Amino acid sequence: MKRGLDWRNLQFFLAVARSGSLSEAGRLMGVDHVTVARHITSLEESVGKILFERHQRGYALTRYGEDLLAVAEEIDQKALQIPQANSPASGLAGIVRISSLEGFSNFFLARRIASLLSSHPTLTVELLTIQQIIALSRRQADIAVTVTPSSDNRFICEKLTAYTLGIYATRDYLSREKPIRKPSDISDHLFAGYVDEMIFMRELDYLEELGVSRRMVRIQNSSVQAQMAAVRSGVCLSALPAFVAAGCPDLVRVLPDELKIQRHYWLNLRADEQSVPRIKYLCDFIRQEVEKEKECFLS
Numbered sequence: 001m002k003r004g005l006d007w008r009n010l011q012f013f014l015a016v017a018r019s020g021s022l023s024e025a026g027r028l029m030g031v032d033h034v035t036v037a038r039h040i041t042s043l044e045e046s047v048g049k050i051l052f053e054r055h056q057r058g059y060a061l062t063r064y065g066e067d068l069l070a071v072a073e074e075i076d077q078k079a080l081q082i083p084q085a086n087s088p089a090s091g092l093a094g095i096v097r098i099s100s101l102e103g104f105s106n107f108f109l110a111r112r113i114a115s116l117l118s119s120h121p122t123l124t125v126e127l128l129t130i131q132q133i134i135a136l137s138r139r140q141a142d143i144a145v146t147v148t149p150s151s152d153n154r155f156i157c158e159k160l161t162a163y164t165l166g167i168y169a170t171r172d173y174l175s176r177e178k179p180i181r182k183p184s185d186i187s188d189h190l191f192a193g194y195v196d197e198m199i200f201m202r203e204l205d206y207l208e209e210l211g212v213s214r215r216m217v218r219i220q221n222s223s224v225q226a227q228m229a230a231v232r233s234g235v236c237l238s239a240l241p242a243f244v245a246a247g248c249p250d251l252v253r254v255l256p257d258e259l260k261i262q263r264h265y266w267l268n269l270r271a272d273e274q275s276v277p278r279i280k281y282l283c284d285f286i287r288q289e290v291e292k293e294k295e296c297f298l299s
Contacts, residue, residue, distance in 0.1 A: 005046055010072045012039035013051065017069050018095040018142075020058035028095065028124065073276055092278045093122035098286075099141035103224045104265055105129045107244045109145075112289050116281075123278060142279050144268040145286070147203040156274055160265040160290050163297040164242045165206060167254040170234045174252060183211055183258050192219035192230035192238040203263055207239055210259055243296040265290075265297075 015025035015036070022033040022040075029036065044051050051065035061069060076094075100109060105127050113125050128141060144150075149157035167186065180186055191212050199205045207217060219230050224244060231238045232250060245251050267286060273279050290297070 006042065007075070009039045009043040009046070010075065012036055013043050013068065014072050014076060014094065016040060016052065016059050017061055017065065017072075018097070020060070022059065070272060073273065076276075092120045092281055094278055095124045095126060096143065096278050096282045097126040097128060097141045098143045098145065098282065099128040100145040101147065102129045103241045103244050104145050106225065107241075107247065108293070109286070109289070116285055125282065142269065142273065142276075143282060143286070146201075146266050146268060147263050148201055149266045150268050154271055155268050156271050157266050157268045160267050160287065161294060161297045162262050162264050164299060165210075165239050165261050165263065166242055166245070166256055167210060167237055167259045168228075168231055168240050168245050168251045169237045169254055170232060170250055171252055173234045173237070174254070176234075180254055183255060186211060186237065186254070186259070187213055187216070189216065190219070190236040191217045192221070192227040192236050193217040194227075195220040195222055198222050206261055206263070209261055210239055212239070241297075242299045243293070246296055246299065 012025065012029060015028050016022060019025045019028065022036045026033045026036045040052065047064070047068065049064040049068075050062055051068060052059040053062055098105070098109070106129060110127060113127070117123060117125065145160065149159075174180070178185065178188060180189070191207065193207050193212075194204060196214070196217075208214065219227075219236055221227065221230075224240065227238045228240055228244065228248065228251075230236055231240070232248060237254065240251075242253075245253070267283060269279060269283060274283075
C-alpha cells in the first residue's frame with residue numbers, strides 16, 4: 001500500500017468497485033451514500049487519479065481504478081487470512097457477482113445459495129441471468145458460468161459438467177396432435193424457442209441440430225422460463241435442458257433416446273482473482289453442488 005493511503009478509504013473503494021453503486025456500497029458498509037462518496041473523493045485525492053467513471057447505470061472503474069483494485073484485492077485477501085487461521089470458511093465478506101445463463105442460475109444455483117449465506121452474514125451473492133455475455137475483463141462479474149470457455153489467457157476456465165437437452169411436451173398435447181413416432185415427425189409441430197437475432201452464441205442455437213425447422217419456431221422469446229411456460233400451456237413443443245424440465249412432472253420427453261443433444265457448462269474467472277477467498281469459496285461451492293447433482297444434468 002502506498003504511504004499515506006487510508007485502509008478505510010480502500011474498503012469503501014472495494015465496496016463501490018464490487019457493487020457498482022454508492023447506495024449499494026453504503027448498504028454493505030452500514031453508512032449512507034454521502035459517506036461513501038466522501039471516502040472515494042478522499043482516496044482519489046490521495047492517489048491523484050480519477051478511479052471511477054460516473055454514469056446513469058452506476059460507477060465503473062477507470063484504468064487507474066482497475067490497477068488500484070488489484071492492489072486492494074490483494075490487501076483484502078491478506079487481511080481475511082487472519083480469521084481464516086482458525087476456520088477456513090470464516091471471514092468471508094463482500095459481494096460476489098456470478099453471471100450465468102438463465103437455466104443454470106434460475107433452475108439450479110439460485111435455490112442452493114441460501115445454504116452458504118447462513119454462515120457468512122457479511123457475504124452477498126449477486127446472480128446475473130441476463131441473456132448476454134458479461135465481460136469479466138471489465139469486472140462486470142467475478143465468476144461466469146457459460147456454455148463456451150473463454151479464449152483469453154487472463155482467465156481460468158474449467159469444464160463444470162455436460163448437460164442434456166431434449167424435446168418436451170405435455171401429455172395432452174401429445175394425445176391431441178399428430179403422433180411423433182420418429183424424429184422426422186416433429187417437422188410439422190409448433191415450437192417455442194429463442195428469438196433468432198438474440199441467439200448470441202452458437203451453442204444456444206440447438207433447435208436446427210435437433211431437426212426443427214425455423215419456420216415452425218413461431219413462439220419466440222429470450223427466456224428458457226418463457227419457453228417452458230409455453231410448452232406447459234399445451235400449445236407447442238420446445239427443447240429444454242433435462243435438469244430444467246425435471247421439475248415439471250406434467251412434461252413428457254419426446255423420443256428421449258433419439259432426440260437429444262449435449263452442451264457443456266464452463267466455469268470462468270479471472271486468473272488474478274482465483275485466490276480471493278470469497279471468489280475461491282463460491283467456485284468451490286459451485287463445483288461441489290454440480291458434482292452432487294451430476295445425474296440430473298446428464299439424464
